[in-house]
Amino acid sequence: MNSPYSGESASPYSSDQSIGVPSPPTVVAAFNRPYDAIHHDGPYINILEQPQSKFRFRYKSEMVGTHGQLKADRAEKNRAAFPTVKLSKWNSGPAVIRLTLYTAEDNINQRKRHVHELSGKNCNKETGICEVVVDEKSDYTAVFQNLGIIHIAKRDTREIIKQRKLEELMTLARVRKPHHSNEEIRRSITPTDLKKIDEEAEEEAKSMDLNKVVLRFQAFQYDKNIESYRPITLPVDSDVVFNLKNATTGELKIVRMSACSAPCTGGTEIWLLVEKVRRNNVHIKFFELDENDREVWKAYGEFADADVHHQYAIVFRTPRYRVTNLSTSVRVKVQLERPTDKDTSEALDFTYLPDSLKRPRINLENTLEEGKPHFSDLPPAKRFNISSYTNEAIDLSNNSKLPLVFVNS
Amino acid sequence: MNSPYSGESASPYSSDQSIGVPSPPTVVAAFNRPYDAIHHDGPYINILEQPQSKFRFRYKSEMVGTHGQLKADRAEKNRAAFPTVKLSKWNSGPAVIRLTLYTAEDNINQRKRHVHELSGKNCNKETGICEVVVDEKSDYTAVFQNLGIIHIAKRDTREIIKQRKLEELMTLARVRKPHHSNEEIRRSITPTDLKKIDEEAEEEAKSMDLNKVVLRFQAFQYDKNIESYRPITLPVDSDVVFNLKNATTGELKIVRMSACSAPCTGGTEIWLLVEKVRRNNVHIKFFELDENDREVWKAYGEFADADVHHQYAIVFRTPRYRVTNLSTSVRVKVQLERPTDKDTSEALDFTYLPDSLKRPRINLENTLEEGKPHFSDLPPAKRFNISSYTNEAIDLSNNSKLPLVFVNS
DNA sequence: GGGGAATCCCC
DNA sequence: GGGGATTCCCC
DSSP states (O other): OOOTTSTTSOOTTSSOOOTTOSSOOOSOGGGOOOGGGSOTTSOEEEEEEOBOSEEOOEEGGGOSSOOOOOOBTTOOSSSOOOOEEEEESOOSSOEEEEEEEEOOOSSGGGOOBOSOEEESTTBOTTTOOEEEEEOTTTTTEEEOOSOEEEEOOHHHHHHHHHHHHHHHHHHHHHHHSTTSOHHHHHHTSOHHHHHHHHHHHHHHHHHOOTTEEEEEEEEEEEETTTTEEEEOSOOEEEEEEEESSSTTTSOOOEEEESOSEEETTOOOEEEEEESSOOTTSOEEEEEEEOTTSOEEEEEEOBOOGGGEETTTEEEEEOOOOSOSOOSSOEEEEEEEEETTTTEEOOOEEEEEEOOGGGSOOOOOTTOOOTTSOOSOSSSOOEEOOTTTGGGOSOOOTTSOOBOOOOBOO | OOOTTSTTSOOTTSSOOOTTOSSOOOSOGGGOOOGGGSOTTSOEEEEEEOBOSEEOOEEGGGOSSOOOOOOBTTOOSSSOOOOEEEEESOOSSOEEEEEEEEOOOSSGGGOOBOSOEEESTTBOTTTOOEEEEEOTTTTTEEEOOSOEEEEOOHHHHHHHHHHHHHHHHHHHHHHHSTTSOHHHHHHTSOHHHHHHHHHHHHHHHHHOOTTEEEEEEEEEEEETTTTEEEEOSOOEEEEEEEESSSTTTSOOOEEEESOSEEETTOOOEEEEEESSOOTTSOEEEEEEEOTTSOEEEEEEOBOOGGGEETTTEEEEEOOOOSOSOOSSOEEEEEEEEETTTTEEOOOEEEEEEOOGGGSOOOOOTTOOOTTSOOSOSSSOOEEOOTTTGGGOSOOOTTSSOBOOOOBOO
16 A cells, blocks of 8 residues: 555546546646636636647757747738737736647547647747746736747657656655655555556557647746745637648648639549648539628539549549539639548639530631640649739630630541 | 787788778678689579569568568569579589678679668578578579568668678687687777778768669588688679669659640640659650661650659650651650669650641531540540550541640630 | 658558 | 658758
């Protein structure tokens, strides 16, 4: 009966858990006091600037040189903004706002301390935790500039989680047996405790998504009575930050499209160059918006697994437009869509053309311009970039250009 | 003066090298006797089956499960063949044929023991060296089945080379001071020797190409007099084996082509899906052979760096054909070409069409087949595979099919 | 900031 | 046998 958790005190591993703690304590255990000490009409943190949604996590091996910081979600083109929080309903002097990475489960109560770490100014290199002091001068506002997210290698996660859990356990033991020596505290942890920690760490490591984090903010004040920090607000989580360098969470993007118009009857083969997609986790969505930007029609490009070349190109056929007896062309949109997270790429313009079968005969003579691209019956493929592609689709309804096709007699 | 190489005996690190040894000894040092003991009109090894030119090297971490063996270069579709050598002009009983990986410098005299190892039956797990006994029964022929090439991680190469050099040095010292204890031998190696080894290992590691090896074969016989093996042939190197999983040495391949014909005037945009290429190390070669398979014309597709999408797609424009007043279409070939090693992909058929400007007008009416691909004025893009693509290019000279183009009025 | 090389994992 | 995920490196 060596365990600090045997007898009347509840073991953290028994079902008899301590009061409704929404998340386990971090390794900085002195910070963690029961939340019920917090008045719910008292001070709180609100997030003035959410972090950007996509950001490239960097491995420790990449921490040489500089690679850009986490910015605010709606940072302006020119003037960068950064994640920012404000401590409200508080005027009892300086406070510390602590920022820790947590996992991104939908259910906030399931979130755990993440193995990934924060890097940059105000960040503790040991813990990967960032702290900023706020006071009246700063209007109790903390701007987290210069943040990086350190991607801990998968192979290291288990051991890290295990060590943290061990720390927790020892801290708890120290709290309960304040007069014991470190040696005694260490010895008070039983093999059963260790086994439990091991199993939990294994399970947690396996289920931890290394490509998503949230920023968890909480405010603390130094309390002279207990000679340590105590929380003065509940924790608040930011929106999810996704790892940009990952096919499951990275940015969807159409880099180049072989044609941006095709007959409304569908079935036209089009080639796309795209950024890292996953074969079974990408759709090509055609859709149409009304004047109020409401989606009035959608359909998906058709392709097989084999039409996705590595993670960078897709050869597909256009879907039939909702109407096939067009007399004039119709402008719609195309975008990539990722089923797993419903994320989409920026939408490109696409033009559905009247069915050529219903067009009058035309004269081919003297119509080929020498040196003009000859790839397609449609306007030449364009290189797209953010600033130029939105107006590339060609509307043929007001001129005499006609698409031609392979002639079969 | 502790070094085994001080005084009158030549240090392996002085310029006064021992007799014309074309390559350094391996760690299996007992095997290595001066080659001048070999009669040059005596026994020799010849290679009956060269190894295949491209093979995927596997990391140690991939050594779980099975991943296929190194086969002979011209293994039949159905019946696999394996690298095979024969010991000739020898009839003095069983011999050992040793197979060791060496680097693949053009100049054979610069080749060194490679850090990569061989795996499989008859291979020593410590040394990565493979040995097979041949005798009259086997017609002195060794078939190396079940060979794998283990890709040693770059970060480990320096230390491995260093350890081998140390072994060599110790072995040499033992030979020269046969009555010294191991401890004495070890102490006889000076800091200067060690420094030299370190520098050499560093240099060798840096210059070693981890994506190429040759198989070096040599025959040995057990000699009762010296109680060890002595070589009975000179070593013989196989053709180079390239690592298949590498953009610089891997197989060049056109997986899919958006069109396999275009006007002889050139400038047609065509999209290629390819296997791992390097932006600055790939050309698209069009060429024509005469009846005797002599190349009578060649030209290259035009594209910029930015037209290579990651390592898997290239958007380029066709070169102008050597004649632009064709009255009938001409069949040529296209292939990828890699400047650094002059390697090429399999060549696909491509058809140059008469300049459409010179074609008579045609009638478009009733010529579009519903549901037919509409991507291009050219035949629909085809998925290529080894067995089917060679006949895909369409020759339009003998029928009434006509390519149409974007009409500009 | 970003692409791709090197290494590892798994269908 | 092969594709791609993971980690690392470098322009």
